[in-house]
Amino acid sequence: MADIDMDDAPVAADPQTTGYFSNVLSEAELDEKYPDRPKNTKPTPPFSALYQEVFEPLLANKQKKVGIGGRGTKMLKPHEVRRQIIDQFIAKWRAQVGPDIYPAFRLIMPDKDRDRTVYGLKEKNIGKILVKVMKIDKNSDDGNAMINWKLPGQRSTGDFAGRCYEIIKKRPMRTKPGDMTIEQVNELLDKLAGATKEDVQLPILTEFYNNMNPEELMWLVRIILKQMKVGATEKTFFDAWHPDAEHLFNVSSQLKRVCWELWDPAFRLGGEDLDINLMSCFQPQLAQFQKRSLETVVKSMGLENENDVFWIEEKLDGERMQLHMHNGQFKFWSRKAKDYTYLYGGDFESGSLAQFLKKAFNPKVKSIILDGEMITWDPKLDTIVGFGTLKGAAIEQARNPEDQECNRPLFKVFDILYLNGKCLTKASLEDRREALKASVINVDRRLEIHDITEATTVEEIETQLRQIVAEGSEGLVIKNPRSMYKLNDRNDDWIKVKPEYMTEFGEELDCLVIGGYYGSGRRGGILASYLCGLRVDGEFCSDGEPKFWSFFKVGGGFNASDYKHIQHITEDKWIKWGENPPKGTIELAGSGRRLFEKPDVWIKPRDSFVVSVKAAQVTSTDQFRMGKTLRFPRFKEFKKDKDWSSALSINGFVELKAEIDMDMTKKMDVEHKKRQTAKRRKKEVIILGQDEKVTEPYAGPKTNLFEGQSFYVLTESTSPKKSISEIEQLIKSNGGRTYKNESAAEGIRIIGDRNVVKVAALKRKGTFDIIRPSWIFACLAHHEAEQARGNPGGYILPLEPPDLFYATEETAQRVANTVDCYGDSYTRDVGPDDLLKLLESIDDDDVDTRDSDQVKDELLEEYETVFDELPGWIFADSCVHLDYARLAAKNDLPESTDVDEADRLSNLWKLEIAELLIRFGDGVVADKIGDEDVTQVVVGPDRSRVEKIRNAISSKKKVPRLVDVDWVGQSMEARTLLDEARFAVTSAASA
Structure with missing residues (x-):
């Protein structure tokens, strides 16, 4: 890697003269520290102006969800109103106060203000x-x-x-x-x-x-x-203030710097100003939320060829951390830009970690920025300990650095972003990994380079998942080694994969509710989540009550009728914890006044009820008395036939966990044998193929769509990823002819997607249009869609602006008329991706760039049960097939079919409504029951096809759940994904 050579790279400037640090300084000190900062010429307005001119109007606009405008004026859309409110405030501030808006922004965006320490007030x-x-x-x-x-x-x-x-x-x-x-x-x-x-x-x-x-x-x-929720994101405020504001915040995490360096809208940042800087906290790249299937994970990275390599990393249960080092001076920041240098050490002589890193860097390394995960390591057990123990372990290690047996922080490094004065974010992950290995030396159980596994198949991801479930780990992260580092962004280059809800426990994980927590927001005023415990075998209190240890907290999966049922069976039985805490009956983690996961109310075990739950996995913790807990538990059903004496006990759980671990080991052995057998078979095929290269026959469409058309394919396709030969084969299979010269045929269409030498030469010549390969795929997709609708198809699509990699002036003018002013096509169907692009172009200056998966992921980290309040995400992990058979138009049914017309229309209507709800809830509707991703099959009141459906799905690797159509509507009504077992179709008799 010549461009990241440690000998040639310049040494970075002294961070003390370039960084921005958090201090409450006097005006004189500020002038000395920031001599070029802007200064207001007039006093700031009253605080009331903020809520009257910004907070309340934005909140009102958010709640209306409609545009505003008077007679004879253009009706404004909500996002336009939002931007208008902010623009007016900023303009008024500049005119009446001055160029320094930092005093207002730190109140508008308090969670982004790193210069004011935390209040410590809940x-x-x-x-x-x-x-x-x-x-x-x-x-x-x-x-x-x-x-x-x-x-x-x-x-x-x-x-x-x-x-x-x-x-x-x-x-x-x-x-x-x-x-x-x-x-x-x-x-x-x-x-x-x-x-x-x-x-x-x-x-x-x-x-x-x-x-x-x-x-x-x-x-x-x-x-x-720091809970504003005014209906506008920080991006909206940043974009209104300055076009470079968001980017500068991403590389610096400093609201003050954004306000003081970008006070002049005419000033624009240069290239180096938009790079991360040593000793200045940046907003790290984040992993995209898990896709619906592992096949989708691989495809979304553009890794469709058999030999495309991707990387698998274990997802660690710790705190995301960035380490900056310059000439022996350290800085540590968390993902949310909290400075942890005081805890982990500012030099080689201090802290719980830095003092052990004297031999962690190549002697040539003068300055470096590392990205990784800070975890807790237990040296006695030689294993990772749960995240909740990290701070305590760091404090204890700092106090007793010589103690080799106390828990300690361990920094697992998975990326390098800066080395000896060079920013590496634009280098590929593969090249950054090489630089990391050349720069960092593992210090056993203090600082280590995180292991990766190279893979090319979905099966390898599944094997790793089984292994991490068996080991109680958090999940995996799949990475594209050819990707660059993108600040404060989630994209398909990094995708995290969590284990699916464990089916091994099934209905056997039946636990007693021992406490309750009141909710907030929509669930304010009711017990929205519950503390579940495990019975201590054979132990009772002096009053005869059995003893229970806290185990997990569950709040997802309950609907309104479930809450009413709980209220009915437990009325007058809940006891306020603070007024009358249980004496030995319920044991929480912690001691004295510091108890973890303390409920608002508790209930005597003999008065309580048993719930069945499912979860992602079992993980270690210090927040519950068991020392273990369930990750993402979800309510399944009430176990009315069980009480405190038959609920799961500690010994029962230990035995159950041991059985599952043993089964998991057996499954991994079986998978290993299957892979070995597959490899041997693959070798045999190659031998039988003699000396010639064996190629798969073309499996794409075969039509006459491109008959009479000539093509010259210059480059491969980047999205989807296809080689030149694959594109040529696609053209030939559909009647077209391919050539190797632009002058070979009259009217030849030149295909290119990258600026290679030949493409650049043709662009300079200026007489040829260069069409993107995506146009070919779009033509074929449109043709197939038309034939599926019963139309003949048979014509190629007219060119549109996005289809052209380069266009002559004449062509550019002609194709401009094929779309409207927003880029919406007059001839093509608009899919979800196209619609998203259109919306982004309509509101390009004010669109929230976070997608639903990113928002979902961020909310999930903060609020475990948040999806129960968001109907638009209820079916996000579902791929549903609806059984429309026997419900087609009456004329389309066989004459022998006995279907009452009123019943047919009623059943059809129910399924159509269910399909709309699934799509609204971010679910996928599968046309065919045999699709690999199908997770549920929904049937209406007509059960005559149930046995046929069971036979069709029984051979699938992962058998979908067969559920009644009411599962969809009731889940949407309850604003949570209800357990399928409660709607299972058990009889083929017509309901």
Whole structure:
């Protein structure tokens, strides 16, 4: 790798003169540290201007979901209104305050402001302080409602800021907006962030209370909690401020830097300014959410050829971390840009990790940035420990560096992004890996290069998945070795794959509910999730109650009727934990006042009920008394025939887990034997093929679509990935002729997708159009679609702007009329990908670039049960076939078919509604029952084909669940994916 040679690369500048660091500084200190920073010429406006001109209008626009406009004016769409609100505020700020918008942005985007330390205040802490500020009896209705904000009985249940507003407006110090300016609010918040004791926090919040009205205080609380949710993302604000703002934030994670360096909209950043910098935190690349099948994972990377290699990494259960080192000085940052240098060490003599890294780098390495995962290692067991133990292990190791037996942080490195002054993000992952191996030396159980496995087949991913499930690991990450590093982005170059819900436990994982947690948001005021435990075999308390250990928390899979059933059977049996905690009956993890996963209420085991659950896997933890827990548990059904005595016990779980581990080992052995047999068979085929190369016969369509057409294919196709010979074969199979010269035939169509030498020469010549290979695929797809509809097809599509890699001026003008002003085709069907591109082009300056998978993944990391409140994602992991047989138009059915017309139309309507709901819920509808990805087969009330369907699916590798059509509608109504077993079709009798 000549371009990443350590001898030739320049040494980076001193980070102390280039970085941006978080400190509360005086004006003089700021002038000295940032001499070129912009300065406002007038005072900042009142804080009330923020909520009146930004927060409230944005929130109102979000809730309306419609455009606005008066008579004779253009109706504005919601995203246009949103951008207009922000543009007006920024313009007004520039005109009336000055060029420095940082004071406002740090209140608008508090979660992006790294210069203010965390407040250390959660809802309950704020509630207790506000009760004292307002001099309310904490045992009064309002005092209790403020502190126990999740408890039912109030209109704003589940919304803490809303609860504060309701109580404050009964006793406000001001009814009109106050006079506190944005600058004054920031100064007080700086003091609050530095306060750790209540006697310091109390006078600060008292000053806010005395000078703000209830609306202002409600938004202040949201700023402190960093839970704004105003209906606009940081991208929208960044784009409105400056075209380079988002990119600069991605490479620096510094809101202050974005505001101070990009105050002039006319100024644009250069190439090096958009690269990551040493000792400056950046927003790392993230892995895309899992695809519906492993086959899709491989295809989405463009790895369709048999010999295309991809990499498999184990997904580690730790904290994403970036390590920066310059001449022996270290910086550590988390994914959310939290500085952990104090914990892991700033040089070779300090911290729980840096002091052990003296021999971790090649002597030629002067500066380096590494990306990886910080995990906890138990040296006594020689194994990884759950993520929740990381900080404690780091503190203990820092205190006792000589202790070789205490748990320690271990940094697993999977990428290198900077080396001796060179940014490597534009190098391929393959080349970065070579640079990493040349630069970093493993320090056993302190810093290690993460292992990769090279693979070319889906079967190899399945084998790795089985192994990591057996070992209790978190999952896998599949990576494209030819990919570049893309900051703050999720794409198909990195895809994480988690184990599917374990079918091994089936209905045997039946656990007793021992506690409950009140929900927030839509589920505010009800017990939305439950603590389940395992019975301690043979042990009872003095009052005769059996003992249970906390095991896991479940909140997904319940519908409204399930909650009503629980409420009915447990009425008056729940006990508030704080008022009357269980004495020995229920044991949580932790001790004293520090108990983990403490429920809001608990229930005596003899009064409780048993639920059946399924989950992704079993994993180690210190958050539950068992020391293990279920990952992503999901409610399946109530076990009405079981009680506390027959629920799963500790010994029962241990035996069950041992059986599953043994079965998993056997399956892995069988898979290994299958692979060995397949390899031997493959070798035999090659021998029988004699000396000639064996090629697969062409399996694509064969038509006369390109008859009379001549083609010259210059390059391969990049998406989908196909070679020149494959494209030529496709053309010939459909009646076309291929040549090796642009002058070989009149009207020849030149095909190219890359700027190779020959393509560049033809572009300079300026007399030929160069058509992308995707046009050929589009023509064939359109032809097949027309024939499927009963139309003859038989014509090739007219060229459109996206089809042309290069066009002459005459052609460019002609094809411009084949699409509308947004690029929507007049002749072609619009698929999901095309529609997404159209929407992006319509609102290109204000589109949220995160896709649904990214949002889903981010929410999943923060809120385990979030999908239960999002109908648009309910069927995201489902591929459903609906049995429309016998429901076709009556004239299309055989004369002997006895179908009542009213029943036929009713059943057809139910299935059509179900199909619409599945598609709306991000599910896939499979046309054929034999499709490999099918996960469920839905049947209507007519059960005459059930046995035929069972026979059709019984031979599949993964048998789909056969469910009644009501499963779809009730899941959508409940806003959660209900367990299929509750809707299983068990009889072929007509319902």
